[in-house]
Amino acid sequence: MRIVPFGAAREVTGSCHLLLAGSRRVLLDCGMFQGKEEARNHAPFGFDPKEVDAVLLTHAHLDHVGRLPKLFREGYRGPVYATRATALLMEIVLEDALKVMDEPFFSPEDVEEALGHLRPLEYGEWLRLGALSLAFGQAGHLPGSAFVVAQGEGRTLVYSGDLGNREKDVLPDPSPPPLADLVLAEGTYGDRPHRPYRETVQEFLEILGRTLSQGGKVLIPTFAVERAQEILYVLYTHGHRLPRAPIYLDSPMAGRVLSLYPRLVRYFSEEVQAYFLQGKNPFRPAGLEVVEHAEASKALNREPGPMVVLAGSGMLTGGRILHHLKHGLSDPRNALVFVGYQPRGGLGAEIIARPPAVRILGEEVPLRASVHTLGGFSGHAGQDELLDWLQGEPRVVLVHGEEEKLLALGKLLALRGQEVSLARFGEGVPV
Ligand SMILES: [Zn+2]
Known part of the structure; x- marks a missing residue:
């Protein structure tokens, strides 16, 4: 198995990671680039959307789902797995995105096409794709938000999506991840804990x-x-x-x-x-x-x-x-x-x-x-919560964070003896 980041590499937006396992290609999130990176939404994905077999969405934020209509615009016609809450919130989020985009890179028809391919996948249900098995765990970041566990070829990958702030009251706390061969983890607040x-x-x-x-x-x-x-x-x-x-x-x-x-x-x-x-x-x-x-x-x-x-x-x-x-x-x-x-x-x-x-x-x-x-x-885990969540994981690749924040978190992980690196756009990492 290999995971290739095509967004959110040393930055906070555009989450989109391609998982390659044997002949299977599964996309984990398909997010929009935002802020000063916006123009990159018009650029090619870096892979062929027609060759993707399935998409899993961790949560309904635009920086995790906002390029999904573009994926359909460019020929993808496979299933899109998400929790029911993510599916319902995403509909509102994508329709709003259509209204506020300065330079649209997808149309209302693309949104409709994408929504028409949604398939429910709830926490703990296993999705089998050939030799690959995938499941969602509770991420506690938005209603329906999830992290992804992928197993295949005797290896386990965990992709954190965005992890919630466990001190808050409205959502469940993030569940601990299973022991994995590799964790692709967010580090948005990798440099500091939140105030209580x-x-x-x-x-x-x-x-x-x-x-x-x-x-x-x-x-x-x-x-x-x-x-x-x-x-x-x-x-x-x-x-x-x-x-x-x-x-x-x-x-x-x-x-x-x-x-x-x-x-x-x-x-x-x-x-x-x-x-x-x-x-x-x-x-x-x-x-x-x-x-x-x-x-x-x-x-x-x-x-x-x-x-x-x-x-x-x-x-x-x-x-x-x-x-x-x-x-x-x-x-x-x-x-x-x-x-x-x-x-x-x-x-x-x-x-x-x-x-x-x-x-x-x-x-x-x-x-x-x-x-x-x-x-x-803040809706994200603070540094202390990220360290707890990643406790005991042997290898971590950091995404979804500004470089200095990821470096701060990476340093602490390395001090605990964990192997850690920062993701690079388009550069595959073996699981
Ligand atoms: Zn988010």
């Missing part, structure tokens, strides 16, 4: 309490899949400790995901499942309103606080959050709370550095609102 989750929630509640009681707006840029709903869960479970205020989920996409959640109950933690079993939906706190239309979103800019606004995009690359920031950042009663990753060089990173003013949608806005960064809401 309880402290993060505590700080979040303090910011909310302070801001709402002085009549301010709490502006939260959020990702539509998982993070927005997780924040709603925190507001549901701790709402009794907060001043009463309307909560606006100003993202139709996040609203669609929210509507889907009651159908995904078995993919959540036992804590979340217990609420649903009692007939409660813990993702709908009191005072929640989903804002569908752009006009209603703009009207919120003119309304006085107190209020909580969750809007996309999470990395401030566009979307409704920009209007809220343009109108809200000059008011010292307001708070801007980052609950997700802000890339270097982006507007978020600029605001976090606290200049006297920032330019938003062509306008110079004085920065008087308070600004908070809560890294503990």
Whole structure:
């Protein structure tokens, strides 16, 4: 067996790895390149899509599924295996991608074709492809997220996909992987552990309490899949400790995901499942309103606080959050709370550095609102969790991380006596 990375090699996006076992070719994830790497979505895959026998998808994030329609556009017609939750979330994610892409590299027909080839594969079910057997394990990163175990020719490969942050409440913890001959592992936060989750929630509640009681707006840029709903869960479970205020989920996409959640109950933690079993939906706190239309979103800019606004995009690359920031950042009663990753060089990173003013949608806005960064809401395993998960594995190849973060993690693995290397695009590694 051999595994060949065709994306997420010393970078965080474009996850796509080809597993070769005898005459079989299985693609593990087919993700989009994002940010400054976007142009690479137009480049060839590096292999012939027509020669792939099956695709397995670890989870519904765009950087793991976003090139699937392109795979069909270029002639792939085989099955695509995913958990039911991944399949349902992916439909929302791909349809949204079609709307927001500047230079589309696939069409609505390609998306339809791809969705038509989805086949359910749940945790622990073995898929047999000739002499190759494949199964999903719980990754705890999104509803339905998985790592992949592949066995064949007497060898075992584990591909981590993205591993979740086990301190968080909404999803199950990642399951430990089996002992493997090779683990292809993510290292997004390979350089540091996260701040404890309880402290993060505590700080979040303090910011909310302070801001709402002085009549301010709490502006939260959020990702539509998982993070927005997780924040709603925190507001549901701790709402009794907060001043009463309307909560606006100003993202139709996040609203669609929210509507889907009651159908995904078995993919959540036992804590979340217990609420649903009692007939409660813990993702709908009191005072929640989903804002569908752009006009209603703009009207919120003119309304006085107190209020909580969750809007996309999470990395401030566009979307409704920009209007809220343009109108809200000059008011010292307001708070801007980052609950997700802000890339270097982006507007978020600029605001976090606290200049006297920032330019938003062509306008110079004085920065008087308070600004908070809560890294503990990260959806990825921190360094300590990655080290635990990889405990005892003899050989590790690192993917899905900036080079210096992978090097930091690699150093610690090597100190424990584990053989470790960083993946290179297109360079096969024997299992
Ligand atoms: Zn992910």
